[in-house]
Amino acid sequence: MGCFREFCCGLIRVVRWIPVVFVSSVIVWASYAYLYELCFVHLFIERSAPVKAGLYAVFFVILMFLFVTSYARTIFTPVGMPPRKFYFTRECLDEIKAATDETAVQMIINRFVHLQGIPVRNRNYDGGFRYCNKCHCVKPDRAHHCSVCGHCVLKFDHHCPWVNTCVNFYNYKFFILFLGYGFVLCCFGMATNLETVINFFDMSPTKTLASIQLGILFLLSAVFSISLAALFFYHLYLIARNRTTFESFRAPLLENGREDKHFFNLGIRRNYREIFGPSLLHWFLPTYSSLGEGCVYPERSQREVFPVSWSSNSVVSRRSTEAVVLNSKVELASAETLNGHVV
Ligand SMILES: [Zn+2]
Ligand SMILES: [Zn+2]
Numbered sequence: 001m002g003c004f005r006e007f008c009c010g011l012i013r014v015v016r017w018i019p020v021v022f023v024s025s026v027i028v029w030a031s032y033a034y035l036y037e038l039c040f041v042h043l044f045i046e047r048s049a050p051v052k053a054g055l056y057a058v059f060f061v062i063l064m065f066l067f068v069t070s071y072a073r074t075i076f077t078p079v080g081m082p083p084r085k086f087y088f089t090r091e092c093l094d095e096i097k098a099a100t101d102e103t104a105v106q107m108i109i110n111r112f113v114h115l116q117g118i119p120v121r122n123r124n125y126d127g128g129f130r131y132c133n134k135c136h137c138v139k140p141d142r143a144h145h146c147s148v149c150g151h152c153v154l155k156f157d158h159h160c161p162w163v164n165t166c167v168n169f170y171n172y173k174f175f176i177l178f179l180g181y182g183f184v185l186c187c188f189g190m191a192t193n194l195e196t197v198i199n200f201f202d203m204s205p206t207k208t209l210a211s212i213q214l215g216i217l218f219l220l221s222a223v224f225s226i227s228l229a230a231l232f233f234y235h236l237y238l239i240a241r242n243r244t245t246f247e248s249f250r251a252p253l254l255e256n257g258r259e260d261k262h263f264f265n266l267g268i269r270r271n272y273r274e275i276f277g278p279s280l281l282h283w284f285l286p287t288y289s290s291l292g293e294g295c296v297y298p299e300r301s302q303r304e305v306f307p308v309s310w311s312s313n314s315v316v317s318r319r320s321t322e323a324v325v326l327n328s329k330v331e332l333a334s335a336e337t338l339n340g341h342v343v
Helices: 002-015 018-046 050-076 090-098 102-116 174-204 209-240 245-249 268-277 318-342
Strands: 142-144 151-153 157-162 165-167
Touching: 018 050, 018 102, 018 174, 050 165, 050 174, 090 102, 102 245, 174 268, 209 245, 209 268
Parallel strands: none
Antiparallel strands: 142 151, 157 165
């Protein structure tokens, strides 16, 4: 039974690489079709246009290099996991297992968080600390458990099958560059291949294999450019708001149980610097330049998060109100427990 289970797990791991193998195969074939069939055979030999062929080839190679490097770094950059101090100690875990209800669990976690000095601002819907039952850890801000990777992931964006890994704090910049360069490459390929494709339809019924390949290359470029553009511009919008894909569906929650989708929004310029770094030169290179360490994130000032008018007059959901009450109870009870343990 154990062997069968291992076999199935291994098989699933192999199957997950199929989209990556597919994309890699398309990249290899597209490079061959563009560089050999279009630049060398069609432009250089048949049309005797060496300058045009050379320029097309050079730009294509540069774009392809940036695209492939970004893609590879998205795939192979290790997924960010919470640091050791976020994981429960043996004693803490035993206490949690022995706890009878969620309030007791929250009291134990509250004590653990204070003793370890763990910086967390995000909370559950009930106002309690976010923790992972599977990893046995307190979840850092913006971290979520990925069921595919099987562990908690820092600044979880989404699990992408096309890169067979989580898009997260450490590879987000590479993922954006992968989308961006992919889109530019497709547009460049379409623009420079357009003339050949038009001739392809004008030519006699006896099509050569090369012209058919260039026609397919044009169609593939068109299809990929549309899907890449949709994702790329959507993520540019998310970066401008300092939001992950996950947070665009579920806004971060704070100590008082209140949702705040602008909690990490520092303004467009600073939001982009968070991902791409302070130096504009590094923005376009597939080198790591994101700011921070994946657990603590700058947030808007306290005054912006809790505007004066919010405290008494604005509409507060019933769920939020209950969360505040529950959290207050937990804080109070934990403070008492803390006194008992520390003093
Ligand atoms: Zn987890
Ligand atoms: Zn994942």
